[in-house]
Amino acid sequence: MALADKVKQDLTDAMRAGEKDRVGRLRLVLSELQKAAKDGSADEVDVLRRERKRRLDAAEQFRGAGRDELAAGEEAEAEMIAGYLPAELSDDELRAIVADAVTETGATSPKEMGAVMKAAMAKTGGRADGKRVSGLVREALS
Numbered sequence: 424m425a426l427a428d429k430v431k432q433d434l435t436d437a438m439r440a441g442e443k444d445r446v447g448r449l450r451l452v453l454s455e456l457q458k459a460a461k462d463g464s465a466d467e468v469d470v471l472r473r474e475r476k477r478r479l480d481a482a483e484q485f486r487g488a489g490r491d492e493l494a495a496g497e498e499a500e501a502e503m504i505a506g507y508l509p510a511e512l513s514d515d516e517l518r519a520i521v522a523d524a525v526t527e528t529g530a531t532s533p534k535e536m537g538a539v540m541k542a543a544m545a546k547t548g549g550r551a552d553g554k555r556v557s558g559l560v561r562e563a564l565s
Contacts (some may be wrong), residue, residue, distance in 0.1 A: 426467040426507055427456040428429045448500050450509075468508060468549050475504040512551045521559045522548045 434449040434481065459470040478501035485494035512520070524542035528535065539560045540553075549557065 426471065427453065427460065429507065430456060436452070444499075445503070448503050451500070453506060466549075471508055472549070472552075473497045478504065509548075509550050512547060517547070517551050517555060517559055519550075521556065521563050522562070525563050530564060533561065535556050536560055536564060539564065 430449055430515070434446065434453060434516045437449055452471070455469065455474050456467055456470055457539040459467070478497045482497035483496040485497060493536065493539050521539070521543050524539045524546065527540045528542050530536070530539045536557075540557060543560060544551075544553065
């Protein structure tokens with residue numbers, strides 16, 4: 424089942440249960456998925472990752488401004504979106520992928536980080552944040 428279909432089903436269930444907050448959050452997610460499909464972006468996982476990151480960034484900004492109640496709402500949305508994403512790779516799995524990418528590319532210095540990142544990100548299958556991968560690549564090449 425496509426992610427958009429799963430979100431639609433959950434939206435219907437939330438509407439029937441009268442969960443107003445959840446309905447609003449699901450509508451936003453569904454809207455973003457439909458916009459991406461209309462624009463020709465078929466990768467729903469990328470759309471959800473982007474939306475989750477937006478929510479977490481917004482929560483960070485709200486916390487910095489002392490608006491904890493708004494930050495909590497953004498974090499709740501991010502958590503709900505995360506429920507639709509595939510499980511993240513563990514640190515050990517990610518370290519193994521980075522080590523393979525370093526070996527595969529023959530990289531020996533931080534100057535070759537781009538090649539290693541490209542190889543490592545291709546192997547993660549969208550199950551790891553680029554920031555995490557970048558940190559491990561930097562660590563492996565230093």
